Amino acid sequence: xxxxxxxxxxxxxxxxxxxxxxxxxxxxxxxxxxxxxxxxxxxxxxxxxxxxxxxxxxxxxxxxxxxxxxxxxxxxxxxxxxxxxxxxxxxxxxxxxxxxxxxxxxxxxxxxxxxxxxxxxxxxxxxxxxxxxxxxxxxxxxxxxxxxxxxxxxxxxxxxxxxxxxxxxxxxxxxxxxxxxxxxxxxxxxxxxxxxxxxxxxxxxxxxxxxxxxxxxxxxxxxxxxxxxxxxxxxxxxxxxxxxxxxxxxxxxxxxxxxxxxxxxxxxxxxxxxxxxxxxxxxxxxxxxxxxxxxxxxxxxxxxxxxxxxxxxxxxxxxxxxxxxxxxxxxxxxxxxxxxxxxxxxxxxxxxxxxxxxxxxxxxxxxxxxxxxxxxxxxxxxxx
Numbered sequence: 001x002x003x004x005x006x007x008x009x010x011x012x013x014x015x016x017x018x019x020x021x022x023x024x025x026x027x028x029x030x031x032x033x034x035x036x037x038x039x040x041x042x043x044x045x046x047x048x049x050x051x052x053x054x055x056x057x058x059x060x061x062x063x064x065x066x067x068x069x070x071x072x073x074x075x076x077x078x079x080x081x082x083x084x085x086x087x088x089x090x091x092x093x094x095x096x097x098x099x100x101x102x103x104x105x106x107x108x109x110x111x112x113x114x115x116x117x118x119x120x121x122x123x124x125x126x127x128x129x130x131x132x133x134x135x136x137x138x139x140x141x142x143x144x145x146x147x148x149x150x151x152x153x154x155x156x157x158x159x160x161x162x163x164x165x166x167x168x169x170x171x172x173x174x175x176x177x178x179x180x181x182x183x184x185x186x187x188x189x190x191x192x193x194x195x196x197x198x199x200x201x202x203x204x205x206x207x208x209x210x211x212x213x214x215x216x217x218x219x220x221x222x223x224x225x226x227x228x229x230x231x232x233x234x235x236x237x238x239x240x241x242x243x244x245x246x247x248x249x250x251x252x253x254x255x256x257x258x259x260x261x262x263x264x265x266x267x268x269x270x271x272x273x274x275x276x277x278x279x280x281x282x283x284x285x286x287x288x289x290x291x292x293x294x295x296x297x298x299x300x301x302x303x304x305x306x307x308x309x310x311x312x313x314x315x316x317x318x319x320x321x322x323x324x325x326x327x328x329x330x331x332x333x334x335x336x337x338x339x340x341x342x343x344x345x346x347x348x349x350x351x352x353x354x355x356x357x358x359x360x361x362x363x364x365x366x367x368x369x370x371x372x373x374x375x376x377x378x379x380x381x382x383x384x
Contacts, residue, residue: 005030007028007029007030008028009026009028009048010026011024011025011026012024030062033062034062035061035062035063035064035075036061036062036063036132036135036177037063037074037075037077037135038074038115038135038136038137038383038384039135039383040135041061041132041133041134041135041177042061042062043059043060043061043132043133043177044059044060044061044062045057045058045059046058046059046060046175058175059129059132059133060175060177061132061176061177061178062177063075063177064076064214065180065214065215065216067216067238067239067278069275069276070271070276070277070278070279070319070320070321071278071319071321072180072216072239072278072321074137074180079137079180079321079322079384080321080322080381080382080384081115081116081137081280081321081322081323081324081384082113082114082115082116082311082315082322082323082324082378082381082384083109083112083114083115083116083117083118083136083137083322083324083325083378084109084112084114084117084118084324084325084326084327084328084360084374085117085118085119085120085282085283085324085325085326085327085328086105086109086117086118086119086123086327086328086329087120087327087328087329087331088119088121088123088124088127089331089332090104090365091363091364097124097126097127099126102124102126102127102130103130104365105127105130105328105329106130106131106134106136108328108329108360108361108365108371109134109136109328110134111367111371111375112325112328112360112371112374112375112378113374113375113378113379113381114136114378115135115136115137115383115384116136116137116138116139116180116322116324116384117131117136117137117138117139117324117328118138118139118141118282118324119138119139119140119141120141120145120183120186121141121145122140122141122142122169122172122173123138123140123173125172125173128173128176128178128179129176131176131178132176132177132178135178136178137178137179137180137384138176138178138179138180138181139180139181139183139218139241139280139282139322139324140169140173140179140181140182140183141183141186142165142166142169142170142182142183142184143162143165143166143183143184143185143186143200143204144162144165144185145186146185146186146187147186147187147222148187148189148222148224149187149188149189149190149193149222149225150187150193151185151188151192151193151194151196151197153196153197153200154193154194154196154197155196156196158196159196159199159200162200162204163200163203163204163207166182166184166204166207166208167204167207167211170182170208170211170212171211174212179215180215180216181215181216181217181218181238181239182208182212182215182216182217182218183218183219183220183241184200184201184204184205184217184218184219184237185197185200185201185219185220186220187220187221187222187243188201188219188220188221188222188233189221189222189225190225190226190227190231191227191229191230191231191232191233191234192231192233197233198231198232198233201219201233201237202232202233202235202236204217205217205236205237206236209236216238216239216278217236217237217238217239218237218238218239218240218241218278218280219233219234219237219239219240219241220241220242220243220282221240221241221242221243222242222243223242223243223244223245223266223283224243224245224249224250226242226269226270226273227273228273229273230273230274234274234277237277238277238278239277239278239279239280239321240270240274240277240278240279240280241279241280241281241282241322242266242270242280242281242282243281243282243283243284243326244263244266244281244283244284244310245283245284245285245286246259246262246263246266246284246310247259247286247306247309247310248285248286248287248297248306248342249340249341249342249345250262250345252286252297252345252346256305256309259306259309260309260312260313263309263310263313263314264313264317267279267313267314267317267319267320271319278321279319279320279321280320280321280322280323280324281310281314281320281322281323281324282322282324282326283324283325283326284307284310284323284324284325284326285303285306285307285325285326285327285358286298286302286303286306286307286358287303287339287342287349287351287356287357287358288300288302288303288304288357288358288368288370289350289351289352289357291350291351291352292349292350297346297349298346298349298350298351300368300369300370301369303358303368303369303370304368304369304370304372304373304374305373307325307370307373307374308373308374308377310323311323311374311377311378312377315377315381325360325374326358327356327358327359327360328359328360328361329359329360329361329362329363329365330355330356330357330358330359330361330362330363331355331356331359331363332354332355332356332363333354333355333356334354335353335354336353336354337353337354337355337356338351338353339351360374
């Protein structure tokens with residue numbers, strides 16, 4: 001149902017066996033549909049009922065995702081996506097976000113000119129509804145989050161649980177038109193840690209292709225350790241992402257020209273290794289606060305300049321589909337977190353323990369200079 005237009009769905013009778021789960025389908029033809037897109041996030045009201053026993057209601061969107069080679073299309077139009085990763089965490093509430101908290105996340109994404117957002121963990125349905133309504137496309141993580149090549153689901157039991165996690169998360173969020181990709185693993189190294197990881201990715205990809213063929217299935221590579229040759233883990237996925245911390249964890253003291261050359265070399269290597277995959281840069285960024293000298297690593301100015309350099313290189317790369325800043329807002333980690341390996345390459349860096357400070361906004365929601373720098377560049381890009 002959309003406006004005055006109502007399209008009936010009729011299901012045939014089904015009699016499931018006791019304790020069994022049965023799937024039934026119905027097809028409707030919609031003349032001149034109001035398609036969902038970032039420019040026009042049209043939504044229909046879906047109403048389902050089983051007699052007078054139970055009912056279900058949701059807002060859904062009609063759209064078509066297709067891909068060929070490095071290119072991704074929405075309703076036949078090429079997508080070029082840009083945005084940031086979100087963490088569901090706000091001061092005083094943790095991940096128990098209020099409606100106002102969720103509205104604030106969407107407002108921050110709009111403020112930087114994003115047309116896409118990345119989440120490592122399955123997002124709350126209410127936040128997904130807001131992203132649907134805002135026309136923001138979602139790269140949705142549904143598998144275990146185990147960074148920097150550390151795959152732990154190595155026993156048959158843990159692998160089975162990881163696969164079930166994917167199926168449960170994808171099924172729960174399947175109605176949301178904003179989701180364009182299911183990401184199965186974060187920061188895989190080379191061709192996977194072991195056969196268990198390869199099997200998990202391939203089995204989960206086959207299940208998703210069979211049950212949700214209209215979305216990308218993806219994996220995210222640890223940018224420090226990409227494969228020279230694509231192995232079996234990548235054989236059936238549709239999209240490949242890489243993290244790129246050039247200028248932060250890697251060569252932070254190089255000149256802008258040297259950094260740009262390194263970024264372009266990384267992108268060329270991605271295209272060579274994955275000639276028929278949709279390509280994404282899933283993370284790039286730098287920590288920032290007011291504790292470091294202006295213009296030096298760790299300062300607001302350094303972060304803003306580095307992000308701008310990345311965006312200029314990525315936006316000039318025709319075969320790159322998406323670039324996603326890490327991260328929208330600062331967020332807390334374990335109390336012992338102090339920035340990770342960055343202290344081995346940048347001496348005398350001042351960071352706040354327990355807080356990831358790569359955000360475009362502070363943990364309390366105040367915009368850093370990087371938010372304006374990123375927003376200016378994102379808003380100047382062609383609409384995605």
